[in-house]
Amino acid sequence: MSYRPFFGLAREPFSADLRLDEIMQTEDIKGVCQRLEYVIRIGAIGLVTGEVGAGKSTALRWATGQLHSSSHKVLWITATSGSILEVYRQLLAELDINTAASSRAVLTRMIRQQIINLAVNKKQQPLLIIDEASLLRLDVYTELHTLTQFQGDSKPWLPMILAGQNNLADNLLCRTAVPLASRIVARSHLKAVTREGMEQYIQHHLRVAGLKTSPFEGQAVTAIHQGSGGLFRKANHLARGALIAAAAEKSQTVTAEHVRLADSELL
Template structure:
């Protein structure tokens, strides 16, 4: 609705995990590097965790773009499955035909292991990517570990990428999953963006959409981090709503007041008030500490 008004050729703040819009902050670069390194190692699992909306799925899409052409990928986006359902889904993703009447853990496992062996013989790598992996049941994770048992003298024939929220870290600390935890060759926890990174993130996404960050006032840009705590998905929702409100009001620039109004619509008035109060408390604490230090130094100089 506001694209033509602000001279944009695409929605810069869509929440779809489009890797073209991925802002490679230092921590996102580290996350991608850890996943890439882990897939090159001989182990069976790599893991990326982070809070909701920090950009885990988008990083995983970028990872898939960078995989060699001789890679077959199976993706599971809804892992709330039983062990047998997960194996059937892996078969579907890898294009393995099977007889539903013979469905059993052993039958599906044999079918998958046979495909892994054939892929290896033909020079193909096989990667299984599981999003929202914190929902996996322990017995399903154990079944995944058993799938990675097939290996050559140098490497596992199946590499598994686990993408999930921090609860996944806690899940893997369970005693019955210690063997799987020991097979994770690379792990990374993705943190929210810092205040400077939020500004660079907004500028990057607007630039991809042929726009410019100047359509947000400096005060509005500073406020984005205070409201969103640096969570990319919340930034997208907030900025998209702020642009819509600015278009409705026929403002040439997104003002701080409009951004706050957008925040109240997205997060609620109580959340916005709480986060603004929290920021004020931080500044008051800083001022108090600085005042005490200056007073102490002044007292020593006087003495």
């Protein structure tokens, strides 16, 4: 028997595919939201750092989801290890501009015109999110801040959030990144959650999947907390895998042993 009907789960549990209103509003997420609003208000740069799977992209999705789409335009790009031209092309695509141009000067002019058009003419505040920014090359950090400068750096038309793993902060300490780093005014660091936070997280996802009571024993929760290091993506895999292992044994309770079985499947 498949594990979902066995536990009475209405949908795949511990999913990455959450609607905005299904995202758990942790203190960390609220902190990201406040900093994002501050960064927009003063037209500066913000950082969101954290380990792999700590919830950075989800936090930003929730925080940007709180902005009114009539008054804000979120430009979301996922960084690559390519050159700054790659960033410009991604940004133009987000601005719905098609171009075959390849000169930096032409591309940046097109970006700037469209940003001014949005911010000044359409009264729609742009916000640039660069997710996975820890992948950006050092020479890209050197040039990136020029995108945020309008009228001699006096107009806050393109606030920016950089999100990435912890080494993002180290990369920004590099000398050539100083102009970019000096514009950073807020930083959220998403920490691993505590044992109690993990319990709430598991309960939350079970509720989203339609379960009111948790089949996880206390020790199973502890095993998920330890096995995941308090990080959400790994916790998802452990919790889902443990449900599958328990169902295979026709056990309605999920034990620490089921979590260990699930863990043996993961890298």
